[in-house]
Amino acid sequence: MAQDAVTPPSLVADCGSCFGLCCVALRLDESADFPVDKPAGEPCHNLQEDFGCAIHARLRPTGWKGCTVFDCFGAGQQVSQVTFAGVSWRDAPEIEHSMYAALPVMRQLHEMLFYLHDARRVSPDGALAAAYDETVAHTADPPERLLALDVTALRARVSPLLRSASAAYRRTVRRRLSNVVPRKVHPGADLMAADLRGMDLRAADLRNAYLIGADLRRSDLRHVDLLGADLRDADLRGSDLRGAIFLTQPQLNAAAGDASTEISPALVRPSHWIERGEFAPGSAEI
Incomplete structure (x- = not known):
């Protein structure tokens, strides 16, 4: 049976459960998207003590358009609450570099899960379900295993499954809509x-x-x-x-x-x- 169209909550960003990781871990370059340069690993000057953003309601008019475009697919809260068990980089400075390095890896995994979920919405293929379960399992890995994961190899296995699901789905649509x-x-x-x-x-x-x-x-x-x-x-x-x-x-x-x-x-x-x-x-x- 096809999956529900609604995105699983775990793949939706929940900034209130994250330690402001995208505001710290990522590098920003002064451009039309950001008004300043910020090195990776340095907290944005708009990041507050509670990990909220001081200008969240005014990001676009103040030159922070890139922040309104970015989405972590829920990776931020997964790294914060699962990978590092709710311990923040502020409370434990010794884990900050591992935590920052884990964010882009987790984001790739969650993005793949989003695509796999969408593919399963239109295709009941068992291989998609298996790939989804394997990827979910990796998101629960401890930091050392997560950082050692070969995400490129995993993506290489997932990509053909997505292409196949897309092609089958669109063929079905074209047959149903004869006037396409x-x-x-x-x-x-x-x-x-x-x-x-x-x-x-x-x-x-x-x-x-x-x-x-x-x-x-x-x-x-x-x-x-x-x-x-x-x-x-x-x-x-x-x-x-x-x-x-x-x-x-x-x-x-x-x-x-x-x-x-x-x-x-x-x-x-x-x-x-x-x-x-x-x-x-x-x-x-x-």
């Missing part, structure tokens, strides 16, 4: 700033496509494979993304949408997306 017109798009396509307004892209394979700044207003993106697609500043106002597979919260956070953008119940409408009524999709204001 094949489009000349392909994995890794360079569609930067492309005018794709109103296009019927149902069941297309857009994994790893470059859609930076693409105009996708009112496009039909149902059942599209978007694994790894770059949606930075893509205009999704009025588009329909229901049933899209491997679409993540960070991808949505990086794009522009509005209240008329249709998304899966497994995802959250980004708070910075403009609401319907400010201007109509396709107006001259863009």
Whole structure:
């Protein structure tokens, strides 16, 4: 039986259960996404004693756009509460480097779990279930085993399973929707700033496509494979993304949408997306 579309809570970031790891462990480079340089391992100056962010409600207008795009897929709370059993880097400075190193490893595992969960939603393949269980087991590893894990090898085993599930799912969709017109798009396509307004892209394979700044207003993106697609500043106002597979919260956070953008119940409408009524999709204001 296909899995529930709702993302498991363990794969949703819970900042209240994390020790502000993304605000400490990750390096920041001064750019359009961040107003300062910050070395990896140095706490952000906005990080408070309770591990909250002092400017959380004002991140985008104060130049911290990158923080609103980032999502750890729940890796932060897993490292904080499971890998290191609720002991913070502030309370035990001797574990800080291991804790910081564990975050990107755990994030990769949780991202794979998100994709595997989505693949199982559309395919009952036993191999997907086995890969999911194996990856879950790794997330419970102690620090030394987690840091020694060959994530690249694990990803190499998972990737073909995801491709196969995607292809089978999209074939089924195309058979059911006989009026789907094949489009000349392909994995890794360079569609930067492309005018794709109103296009019927149902069941297309857009994994790893470059859609930076693409105009996708009112496009039909149902059942599209978007694994790894770059949606930075893509205009999704009025588009329909229901049933899209491997679409993540960070991808949505990086794009522009509005209240008329249709998304899966497994995802959250980004708070910075403009609401319907400010201007109509396709107006001259863009």
